[in-house]
Amino acid sequence: MWCQRLVWLLQGRRRSTGRRWPWLPWGPGPILAAPARCHPTVPASPHCAWQLHRDHLELTYGSTVMRLDFVWLRDHCRSASCYNAKTNQRSLDTASVDLAIQPQAVRVDETTLFLTWPDGHVTRYRLEWLVRNSYEGQKQQVMHPRILWNAEIYQQAQIPSIDCRSFLETDKGLKEFLQNFLLYGIAFVENVTPTKEDTKILAERISIIRETIYGRMWYFTSDFSRGDTAYTKLALDRHTDTTYFQEPCGIQVFHCLKHEGTGGRTLLVDGFHAAEQVLRQAPEHFELLAKVPLKHEYVENVGGCHNHMIGVGPVLNVYPWNNELYLIRYNNYDRAVINTAPHDVVRRWYHAHRALTTELRRPDNELWVKLKPGKVLFVDNWRVLHGREAFTGYRQLCGCYLTRDDMLNTARLLGLQA
Secondary structure (H helix, E strand, O other): OOOOOOHHHHOOOOOOOOEEOOOOOOOOOOOOOOOOEEOOOOOOOOOEEEEEOOOEEEEEEOOEEEEEEHHHHHHOOOOOOOEEOOOOEEOOOHHHOOOOOOOOEEEEOOOEEEEEOOOOOEEEEEHHHHHHHOHHHHHOOOOOOOEEOOHHHHHHHOOOOEEHHHHHHOHHHHHHHHHHHHHHOEEEEEOOOOOHHHHHHHHOOOOOEOOEOOEOOEEEOOOOOOOOHHHOOOOEEEEOOOOOOOOOOOEEEEEEEEEEOOEOOEEEEEHHHHHHHHHHHOHHHHHHHHHOOEEEEEEEEEOOEEEEEEEEEOOEEEEOOOOEEEEEOOOOOOEOOOOOOOHHHHHHHHHHHHHHHHHHOOHHHOEEEOOOOOOEEEEEOOOEEEEEOOEOOEEEEEEEEEOHHHHHHHHHHOOOOO
């Protein structure tokens, strides 16, 4: 399951009761060398054994059984002539590798695999590197550690807001913010001067502002200046933004600059938590939501704004090798006509969609927050759904979208797994 592995990240963190996140069939084939060969290792080293097959090497190291294709082993050689360690780029021309290549000799010691190829070239792999980078190793790893939450879990975790000065001026403050954001999908910065200019400075600390049809930084009021329900005083049900983009925006920034009235609380729901409940209760629904592509559409003809955007993708997006969920595309406002699946699939899809919607609408999954001037909210738009209650009076927000890749880059440079 894609949500079980996070123990190492939680060590030393403040208390939380949140849930932790965390086919290659093969036949016997002719044996090129002796049957199974075990190489003795020092007592502290994991058990290691290997066996050659017609087109791959079967290598057992510790509890991991890896099946490594010979072309893959030649292609990923990290020798100086095959890989540029300064640029971290491959130098070997993959198209030059014989697709029927087999090693002439194989040797394994307590830490390293050695392969000698027909042209005499020797490839060396650390066994730990192979465990981390093999298909079998990746199946056991989580790409993005997370803590799934409902309202109670998040509130009990007592995640602090980060002070604006610490966020802008210290790596410690920035790292704490990013760790909270990566784990929970939302994070707050407080004591921010309530202007669009100061919000922009804050946003650019972690990523690059993504310019869209709404511009770079936007003001948000109920004047219906854009052809979107968000530009009204009406309540908005939970949703993710820009589902009508081929790649939905990764991060959304909200800063309430002024509200003279009542209502208008912001609703936040962890979509991954809801999806996990569906996976546990009805895995066939989860699978269908991850396979059926849907169109989402934005058609706008208001004032001088004329746009027709179409994005295509399933509601749930998972990494195929470990079934880890990485993106939810949920917006009932912008979902277009369902014409991408035959009739016998459509009815099953509606049942699956209803199961997910039921989880998303459970009151105990709803986190309600009141946005106020000076407190900026960052939302992972690939994970956390947002909405709002209806409001009265004048309410002005500013914000922007941020590129996801650049935020993850910032986090990795600070030593976080992202």
